[in-house]
Amino acid sequence: MVKLSDFAAVIFDMDGLVLDTEPTYFIAWQQAAQMMGYKLLASFCESLSGLHYQAVTEAVLSYCGADFNLQRFNELSGHYWYEHVNRCGIHSRTGFNELIETLIQQDIPYCLATNSSAMNAKECLAFAKLDHVFSTIISRDEVLHGKPAPDIFLKAAAILNIPIQQCLVLEDSHAGIVAAKSAGAYALWIPATKTLDPVTLSLCDAKMNSLAELVNCKKHL
Secondary structure (H helix, E strand, O other), X not given: OOOHHHOOEEEEOOEXXXXXXHHHHXXXXXXXXXXXXXXXXXXXXXXXXXXXXXXXXXXXXXHHOOOOOHHHHHHHHHHHHHHHHHHHOOOEOOOHHHHHHHHHHOOOOEEXXXXXXXXXXXXXXXXXXXXXXXXXXXXXXXXXXXXXXXXXXXXXXXXXXXXXXXXXXXXXXXXXXXXXXXXXXXXXXXXXXXXXXXXXXXXXXXXXXXXXXXXXXXXXX
């Protein structure tokens, strides 16, 4: 059983883990593609979970063909994304607030380590009214390689001044789990989608269904 007290720090992913942002991206990508005469299947969008911006655009270009207008796609998807989140907001995932309260009570340091840019991360947290929660945010902008490379998590541990081997990394995506394991952290997988990748399951140190489950582990000890 995973116990928070076994770790010196907790490192959070953002998209799909803290925030339920990934469906908002999928909606925007699909609307943009449709406007351009293309169709992005839900399964394809899910396969992009956890990847950084450049990897996403490369995958979309490969999927749609060399003639696909990436600039137009990015403009449209950005427009549809802002339209959607301005109307509906962004929700945090179940158990997040309770987990933060528990970490504060136990005096366990924590930070955010995301494949998103710093600007995008701050925007998303603001839309979710969580822009006050993380005093330390490590973004894709600050490292040479994004996830699935380990750079982001290694930098997070360095900033926290805690060995990565003593850090619990919370991730929802395959790319994130690969990055956490490569870094040497304890990788807890909390999937954001119903489709479970058996390879991800074989790589992670443990799997839970929600952040609330992690909080409840503490309560039952």
